[in-house]
Amino acid sequence: MSKILIIEDEAAIRRVLKRIIADENKTYQVEEAEDGLEGLQLLKDNDYDLILCDIKMPKMDGVEVLEKIKTDKPEIPVIMISGHGDLDTAVQTMRLGAYDYISKPPDLNRLLNTVRNALDQKKLIVENKILKKKVSKKYEMIGESKAISHIKGMIDKVAPTDARVLITGPNGTGKELVAHRLHDLSERSKFPMVEVNCAAIPSELIESELFGHVKGSFTGANKDRAGKFEAANGGTIFLDEIGDMSLSAQAKVLRALQENKISRVGSDKDINVNVRVLAATNKNLRKEIEEGRFREDLYHRLAVIVIQVPSLNDRRDDIPLLITHFANKIAKEQGASPKSFSDEAIALLQSYDWTGNIRELRNVVERLLILGEPVISDNDVTMFASK
Structure with a gap:
């Protein structure tokens, strides 16, 4: 059921609009307000x-009403109704965020098409918000330790900017969570975040993967193909394990950062790109530079901000929260009742040396949920999670 409000001071026009819209679709629930003040009160309730x-x-003209709606409930589409002499003002309302305007007397087809399209847009906005919440939940950063609170504070400061960020830390610490949080809290969040695992792509294909290629540029290139930089245009590209990228690909990434331009493999045509670059590595890039495997100029381009993600051993205070989070999440995924952990079990898990970091902890929690008792004890931990 879609709820539609008509704010119009002429009763005859209100009746016509209501009848046309209600007759078009029986799932439309149409309400009326005879002036802007009444309309805003209905909107409030x-x-x-x-x-x-x-x-x-x-009492209040439509421009003021529109401005108030866009301030209080910006996701609601507003169609303005304009008389013959109001067309200039109608165009002005479009700049203020109106979805469209309809001239009096309304054209039946135009009115109904505009209503349908506006409702479809509203539905998409709602669906995107729900999807974003799910995505945000997936990449939620769990923890309240000093180390993780410091990282969250850095992210909050850096995310709204376009600064490049180099995320460092051992495998399994959650570097990709930092990258997603940076993107989700940025102005670019309405555009794609494209992830590239540089370690998983053969060195001879990495340039094609990042920058695309033209037909015939190498064996198997049977058609033109856009790369990840083009796919991320307007948004963010996350170069994971950038320490494993070949030197030739590094040179092209450097050019993209310097000039905001790329060229596909086999082409000399430049393509403009507007991309924020986030990179991550578990390697010591300073050492890689010394040994000639990483470009120093690229390092300085990437490391405008450096975020060091701590190992799990350096944030043991977060282990109880992480255990609860993983236990609930895994139980939900498997359709099982969540199990609880005794204080002794948690204390024992906190004492372990977590060389595999958070990824290893999650695997251990899953194993204990499968094999342990309804209340997981330190004995269960000793039996099934022994280090």
Whole structure:
């Protein structure tokens, strides 16, 4: 059921609009307000999927009403209703965020098409918000230790900027979580975040993967193909394990960062790209530079901000929270009832040397949920999670 509010001071026009819209789709619930003040009060007390608002009204004109709606509930599309002399103002309302405007007397087909399209847009916005919440939950950073609180504080400061970030730390510490949080809290979050695992792509294919190629540029290139930089245009590219990237690919990445341009393999045509680059590595890039395996100029381009993700051994205070988080999440994924951990079991797990970091802890928690008792004890830990 879609709820639609018509704000119009002329009763005859309100009736016509309501009848046309209600007759079009029986799932539309249409309500009326005779002026802007009444409309805003109804909006305060109700949730609407679409608003049709006249421009010329007593007490408060439609432009003021639109500005108020866009401030309080910006996700609701607003279609403005304009008289013949209001067209310039109608165009102005589009700049203020109106979805569209309809001239009086309304054209039946145009009105219904605009209403349908506006409701479809609202539905997409809601679906995207739900999806984003799910994605954010997937990449949630669990922990309240001093080390993780420091990282969250850095992310909050850096995310709204376009600064490049180099994320370092051992395998399994959650470097990709930092990257996703940086993207999700940035202005680029409405655009894609494209991930590239540089260690998983053969060195002879990494350039094609990043920058694309043209047909015939190498054996197997039977058609033009866009690369990851183009796919991430407007958004973020996350270069994971960048320490494993070949020197030739590093040179091309450096050019992309310097000039905001790339060229596909086999082409000399430049393509402009607007991409924020985040990179991660478990290697000591300073040592890689000394040994000639990593470009120093690229390092300085990437390391505008460096975020060092601590090992799990350096944030043991977070282990109880992580255990609870993984236990609930895994139980939900498997459709099972969650199990609890005794204080002794948690203390024993906190004492372990977690060389595999958070990834290893998750695997151990899953093993204990499968093999342990309903309340997992230190004996269960000793039996099934022995180091």
